[in-house]
Amino acid sequence: MDYHHCCSLILGLTSFLLISFSTADDAAIMAKLSTSISPTPSTWYGNNFCEWKGIACDSFGFVVTINLSHMSLNGTLPSDLHSLRNLRTLALQGNSLSGPLPTLSNLAFLEQVMLDGNNFTSIPSDLFYGLTILQIFSISDNSHLSPWSLPNDLINSTNLRTFQANQANIYGTIPDIFGSLLYLQNLSLSYNNLTGSLPASFGGSQIINLRLDNQLQGLSGTLDVLSSMTQLSQVWLKGNAFTGAIPDLSECTELSDLQLGDNQLTGLVTDSIMSLPKLAYINLQNNKLQGPVPVFGSVTLDINLQNNSFCLDKPGKCDAQVTALLEVAGALGYPMSMAESWLGDDACDGRWDFVVCNSNNSVTSVNFAKQNFSGTISPAFGNLTSLRMLSLNDNNLTGSIPEVLTSLPDLQLLDVSNNNLSGPVPVFPTRVKFSSDNNNLLSGKPIPNHKINPSRVEFSAGLVIGIVISGVIFVIVVVMFVSNKCYRVNPSKLQSKISVDHSEIPSSKSGNLMISVQVLQQVTDNFSDEKVLGRGGFGVVYKGEFDDGTKIAVKRMKTGMKETKGMNEFEVEIAVLTKVRHRHLVALLGYCANDNERLLVYEYMPQGTLSQHLFKWREQKSLPLSWKQRVSIALDVGRGVEYLHSLAQQSFIHRDLKPANILLGDDMRAKVADFGLVKNAPDGKYSIETRLAGTFGYMAPEYSAAGRVTTKVDVYSFGVVLMQLITGRKALDETMPYESCQLAAWFRRVPVTKENMVKYVDKALDTNDNETLESIFKVAELAKHCTTREPFHRPDMGYVVNILRPLFEQWKPLRQEQENTYYRRHMSLSQALQADDNTSSTIDVFQPNSF
Numbered sequence: 086m087d088y089h090h091c092c093s094l095i096l097g098l099t100s101f102l103l104i105s106f107s108t109a110d111d112a113a114i115m116a117k118l119s120t121s122i123s124p125t126p127s128t129w130y131g132n133n134f135c136e137w138k139g140i141a142c143d144s145f146g147f148v149v150t151i152n153l154s155h156m157s158l159n160g161t162l163p164s165d166l167h168s169l170r171n172l173r174t175l176a177l178q179g180n181s182l183s184g185p186l187p188t189l190s191n192l193a194f195l196e197q198v199m200l201d202g203n204n205f206t207s208i209p210s211d212l213f214y215g216l217t218i219l220q221i222f223s224i225s226d227n228s229h230l231s232p233w234s235l236p237n238d239l240i241n242s243t244n245l246r247t248f249q250a251n252q253a254n255i256y257g258t259i260p261d262i263f264g265s266l267l268y269l270q271n272l273s274l275s276y277n278n279l280t281g282s283l284p285a286s287f288g289g290s291q292i293i294n295l296r297l298d299n300q301l302q303g304l305s306g307t308l309d310v311l312s313s314m315t316q317l318s319q320v321w322l323k324g325n326a327f328t329g330a331i332p333d334l335s336e337c338t339e340l341s342d343l344q345l346g347d348n349q350l351t352g353l354v355t356d357s358i359m360s361l362p363k364l365a366y367i368n369l370q371n372n373k374l375q376g377p378v379p380v381f382g383s384v385t386l387d388i389n390l391q392n393n394s395f396c397l398d399k400p401g402k403c404d405a406q407v408t409a410l411l412e413v414a415g416a417l418g419y420p421m422s423m424a425e426s427w428l429g430d431d432a433c434d435g436r437w438d439f440v441v442c443n444s445n446n447s448v449t450s451v452n453f454a455k456q457n458f459s460g461t462i463s464p465a466f467g468n469l470t471s472l473r474m475l476s477l478n479d480n481n482l483t484g485s486i487p488e489v490l491t492s493l494p495d496l497q498l499l500d501v502s503n504n505n506l507s508g509p510v511p512v513f514p515t516r517v518k519f520s521s522d523n524n525n526l527l528s529g530k531p532i533p534n535h536k537i538n539p540s541r542v543e544f545s546a547g548l549v550i551g552i553v554i555s556g557v558i559f560v561i562v563v564v565m566f567v568s569n570k571c572y573r574v575n576p577s578k579l580q581s582k583i584s585v586d587h588s589e590i591p592s593s594k595s596g597n598l599m600i601s602v603q604v605l606q607q608v609t610d611n612f613s614d615e616k617v618l619g620r621g622g623f624g625v626v627y628k629g630e631f632d633d634g635t636k637i638a639v640k641r642m643k644t645g646m647k648e649t650k651g652m653n654e655f656e657v658e659i660a661v662l663t664k665v666r667h668r669h670l671v672a673l674l675g676y677c678a679n680d681n682e683r684l685l686v687y688e689y690m691p692q693g694t695l696s697q698h699l700f701k702w703r704e705q706k707s708l709p710l711s712w713k714q715r716v717s718i719a720l721d722v723g724r725g726v727e728y729l730h731s732l733a734q735q736s737f738i739h740r741d742l743k744p745a746n747i748l749l750g751d752d753m754r755a756k757v758a759d760f761g762l763v764k765n766a767p768d769g770k771y772s773i774e775t776r777l778a779g780t781f782g783y784m785a786p787e788y789s790a791a792g793r794v795t796t797k798v799d800v801y802s803f804g805v806v807l808m809q810l811i812t813g814r815k816a817l818d819e820t821m822p823y824e825s826c827q828l829a830a831w832f833r834r835v836p837v838t839k840e841n842m843v844k845y846v847d848k849a850l851d852t853n854d855n856e857t858l859e860s861i862f863k864v865a866e867l868a869k870h871c872t873t874r875e876p877f878h879r880p881d882m883g884y885v886v887n888i889l890r891p892l893f894e895q896w897k898p899l900r901q902e903q904e905n906t907y908y909r910r911h912m913s914l915s916q917a918l919q920a921d922d923n924t925s926s927t928i929d930v931f932q933p934n935s936f
Contacts, residue, residue, distance in 0.1 A: 110168055111148045115140070118151075122160035122182070126153070147171035154199065155179035162187050170194075178202050178223070186224075191215035200224045201249070207231045213238040220244050225251035225273070232256045232278070240265050251296070252276040259283070259297075259304075263290040275299055275321065282306030288313035298344060299324035308332050308345075315339075323347050323368060330419050331374075333357045346370040346389065351419035353411065354379035369393065373424035376411050377403055396430040405468065406432045406448050410440065412465035413451075417458045447471035454500070455479040455734065462501070464489045474498040478520070486511055486521075598663065600675035602682050605629065605639055612641060628689065637674060638690075642683035654761025655683050661760045665733050669725030671748055671758040687758070691751050695806075696744035699813055702849070709849035712857050713893075714753050715810040716864070720889040721755035722747055726803060727882035729757075729766075730796045736766030738794060742802035743783050743816070744809060766796050782816030782827065786874055797876035801829075803885065804871025807864055808832045813847030829872050837865045860892050 115134040119125050128138040135142035141150035148169050154176045161184035162177075173194050178201040188209040189195060195216055205227050213219070219242040224230075234257035239245065246268050255274060258281035263269065273296040280302050287295075287310045295317065297304060303326030311320065312332040318339050323346040330352030334340060340361050346368040353376035354369065366387045374393040378400045381388060396403035403411070407430055414423045426438040433442035441450035448469045454476040462482060466475060467489030475490070478500040485508030486501060499513065502522040513519050608629035609616045618626040624642040631637065642655055655678075662673035675686040692698070695718060702709050710718070722742075729737045739757065746759040762778045779788070785801035787793040805816055808828050816828050825831040835841050842861055843852055852858050867888050873879055 111146070114163055114165060114168055115148065117163040118166075121163055122153075122158045124158070126156065143171060149194075150174040150176075152176040153180065158182060161185075167192055173197070175199070183229070185209070186212070188212055188214075189216065193217065195219055196244075197221040198223070200227065202226045204229045208233040210236070211238070212236070213242060216242050218242075218244050220268075221247045223247065223249040224253050225249050227253050230254040234258075235260055235274075237262060243267070245269050247271040249273040250277070255279060257281075261286045263287055263292070267291060270294065272296070278302060279304055283308070283310050285310060287311075290314065291316055293317060293339075294319040296321040297325070298322055302326070303348075308350075312336065318342070318363075320344065328421060330415070331355070331358060331369075334361065338362055340364060342366045344368045346372065348372055349421060350374055351421060351424035352376075352415060373421065375414070375419070375424060375427065376408075377401060394424055394428050404430045404432070409465045409468035410437075410448070410451075412468075413463040416463035416465075417453075417460035420456070420458060422456070441474075443471065445471075449495070450474040450476075452476040453480060457481065459483075462487055462490075462506075466490055467492060469493070471495055476500045477504065479503040482506060484508070598673075598675050600677050600684075600686055602677050602679060602684065605677060605684055605686065608637065609639055612639075624683075629686075636689035636691075638687045640685040640687065642685075655685065657763060658685060658760045661737060661763045664735060665729065665737070667725055667728040667733075669721045669754075669756050670728065671756045690748035690756065692749035692753060694745050695747040695749060695755065698749065699744055699809060700815065709813075709847075710753075710810075712850055712860065716860065716889065716893050717753065718747070718749070718755040719807060719810055719864070720886065720893045722757055722806065723803065723882055723886045723889055725755075725757040726799055727886050729763075730799065730882050736796070738764045738766050738796055739799050739802075740764060740794070741779050741783070742799055742806065743780050744806060747806070764794060780816075782829070785876065787876055793876070795876055796881070797879045800871050800879045800882060800885070801876075803882070804868045804879075805829050807868035807871065811842075811847065811861060811865055811868065812845055813849060832865075833869055833872060837862055837869070863888070863892060 112132065112134060115137075119129050119137075126138050128136075134140055134148070135146060139150075139152045139156075140148060141152075143149050149171050150173060151169075152174065155178070158177075158180040160182060162182065164185075164187045166172075166175075166187045167189050170192070171194055172192055174197045175189070175195070176197065176199045178199045180203055183204040183206060185207040186200070186205045186209065188211050189198065190209075190211045191214065193215065196218055197220060199221065201223050202225070205224075206229050208224075208230060213222075213236055216238075222242075222245070230253055232254050235255060237260050239248075239260070240262040243265060245266050248269065249271065251273055252275070255277040257279065259274075259279060261284035263284060263286040268291065270291055270293045272292050273294070275296045275298045278301040279297065280300070282305060283297075292314060293316055295314075296319070298321040303324070304322070305326045305328065307329035308322070308327055309329070309332045311317065312334060313336075315336045316339060317337050319342040320340065321342070321344040323344045325348050327345070327348040327350060329350065331345065331350060331354060333355065334343075335357035338361065341363045343358070343364065343366065347370065350369070350372040352374065354374055358364075358367070359379050359381050364381070364386060367381070368389045370389045370391040370393070372393050374390075374395065376396060378390065378395045378397060380400045396407050402408070407427075410427065410432055414420065414427070417423075422438060426436055428436055431446070432440055432448055433446040439452050439456075440448055441452070443449045449471050450473060451466070451469070452474070455478070458480040460482060461484035462477060464487040466472065467487065470493065472493050473495045474497060476498070479502070482501070482504040484506065486506060488511045490496065490499065491511045491513050496513070496517050498518045500520045501524065502520045504524055506521070506524040510521060606612065608631055609627040612625075612627055616627040616629065618628050618638060620626070624640055627639045627641065629637045629639050659673065659676055662670075666672070671690070672688045673685065674688060677684040677686075697705065698707070698710050726739060726742065729739060737760075739760070740762040741759060742757070746757065748756050748758050750756070779802075781789070783802040783805050785798040788798045788801075805828060808814070809816065812828070812832070814828050818826050818828070820826075835845060839858065839862075842858060842865065846852055846861060850857075850861075852861065867885065871879055871885065
């Protein structure tokens with residue numbers, strides 16, 4: 086035998102031995118599989134596993150297919166399943182297999198894995214390592230899996246066509262690997278706990294069917310990447326937390342099924358969606374979509390548009406002002422704050438945040454100051470032809486200032502300071518107070534908006550001088566007249582009381598926040614006893630009514646108190662309420678201060694104080710507050726105090742939060758009142774007060790003991806109010822035993838259990854249903870959290886509002902609009918008063934015993 090024949094014989098023998106050993110490995114693994122699952126298939130007997138039902142082998146006797154789908158199998162899989170080196174298909178779907186899923190790493194020939202509908206408990210971290218030719222992977226409906234995340238190893242499975250893992254307990258973000266998965270057409274990850282945004286690599290993928298709906302916490306961010314996925318046929322993204330507008334889908338001509346419901350989408354439904362040729366199913370329900378109701382061409386289209394913020398209930402054009410404002414919102418990316426309050430087809434109905442109108446229902450002011458908005462300034466502002474004030478300062482706006490703003494005939498104020506604007510500055514008429522500070526990229530070269538005629542310069546200058554002189558004479562006459570009627574409080578004196586900028590005196594309907602004593606005498610029948618609403622330590626409150634029907638409450642300070650504690654509170658209250666404006670803070674409409682009178686004029690609240698409804702409802706023969714109303718009141722007060730602490734232009738501490746200073750309107754919605762003890766919030770530090778002020782029973786221990794003042798003293802007081810809403814008890818009740826007379830100290834000792842809550846909850850409350858009782862438990866826990874002894878252990882008011890909001894949302898709001906955004910954020914008082922004066926609805930303020 087020659088050398089070559091010897092070599093061939095040796096190689097053949099070696100190959101035979103290797104194959105024999107390998108098939109022996111397969112035989113051992115298949116033997117383990119037959120004993121680990123039950124019932125064992127009836128054909129699984131003998132040593133020739135290649136003849137077993139569901140098992141296929143190649144010509145060498147290696148296992149290439151395991152197909153045991155829908156055989157009602159129990160049991161587990163062998164841990165060394167990955168030793169079946171030639172395995173191409175693993176189909177185990179529709180059984181009840183459990184235990185950990187073994188790794189499939191380095192199965193170089195594996196093409197299909199189908200594990201749906203089992204009870205596997207865990208996924209190995211290296212499951213996908215080395216699966217380079219994997220085409221189909223499906224593990225949906227395995228709800229017993231421990232939480233696992235999508236591995237980056239998938240990036241090497243470049244032949245992957247289908248990946249399905251619905252209801253498989255996946256958490257975390259979607260990896261940005263889809264630029265490498267060029268054959269992936271079906272991605273289905275519904276009913277998991279994915280978070281974060283859609284990966285940018287989706288835009289370079291070939292995905293046709295995308296299902297990411299109903300995530301536990303919700304995917305977020307925008308849907309912009311969809312516009313570049315032109316091959317899409319099915320998109321299921323409902324039940325997430327996506328924001329922003331629906332992107333331009335005009336290039337997605339194959340799209341037939343679009344499910345975007347139950348998100349937080351804003352903006353308009355554009356023609357790019359309504360004209361899609363193959364669209365058969367569309368779900369946009371439960372979003373914040375705005376503008377006109379979309380009209381789709383196909384009559385066979387299955388469409389759901391319920392519960393959005395369209396301007397009308399049926400197809401049709403929106404009002405011109407609404408259309409312009411929505412274009413403005415579009416340039417800012419349709420912020421959620423606008424989508425929540427910009428409802429209906431009337432921008433002047435009082436619900437639209439940031440917008441003020443006149444008596445002719447024309448928009449006169451738009452105030453976006455300090456809202457952290459991004460985007461550009463829309464030229465659509467030019468369509469608001471009655472616009473007088475436009476405040477865009479302290480945002481992140483880019484781009485240029487539209488020249489069309491120079492043509493607004495009534496514009497008086499334009500503030501674009503503290504943004505990132507660029508480009509040339511248009512030339513505005515001299516009547517416009519224009520501010521553009523701190524726009525570092527803004528060019529100083531103005532755009533000429535008209536040619537100057539030299540022959541008119543002299544005439545224009547003379548005209549201006551004449552107008553100025555006439556204006557000065559007019560102001561002198563008015564000041565002399567007013568000074569005989571009512572003297573203004575010295576602004577510098579107010580400044581000494583609290584750090585508030587009084588460089589601008591806000592104006593009311595009469596032209597000034599000051600109201601003459603003669604007017605107030607007239608509207609209160611000369612302060613008649615029949616008009617008395619309540620009496621307090623510093624004066625009497627009277628009910629009044631202006632000629633136009635506006636109801637007011639007039640607080641008349643006691644005489645002889647001009648330089649006393651009461652006078653200090655009078656001045657501080659003016660200083661604060663001329664700088665804060667919020668739907669849950671009582672509004673100051675005017676004041677009067679002359680030699681004999683100190684008067685404050687508030688909006689009128691017809692349902693009086695919270696203390697009346699908690700402690701005197703029987704005497705007044707009224708119904709007790711329901712738990713729903715109490716939660717609503719708590720949320721309203723929380724929002725008002727949150728605004729004072731962290732959302733106003735300047736932060737304040739109330740220092741006297743209690744039911745007597747919480748006022749209720751006809752709809753039983755609440756406003757915080759009495760700002761005479763307010764102090765500047767010291768930016769997280771504390772200050773030492775020389776004079777203790779407030780009400781015992783509501784004072785935080787560090788404040789009553791050492792005068793330490795932070796915003797957490799208000800949180801403590803709010804916690805006591807929550808306790809009163811739960812128990813119906815006074816903060817200090819000397820008729821109770823010593824150990825329980827102080828509500829906060831007693832309440833903190835009471836364990837929050839069902840038995841205790843039923844025992845100690847206000848007997849006027851109906852606690853028969855578990856939902857109400859569960860809500861009471863949560864508020865009780867929050868009350869304890871707010872009244873912990875150490876201030877740094879107490880939550881801030883933003884956290885409090887976030888806890889109370891879902892409790893209120895368990896019930897349908899009293900009015901649909903009441904759960905919209907309640908802030909007129911950073912609106913100057915002149916704008917806010919103009920809004921109140923120029924709308925038909927009047928907000929009402931005090932009932933008997935308000936003070």
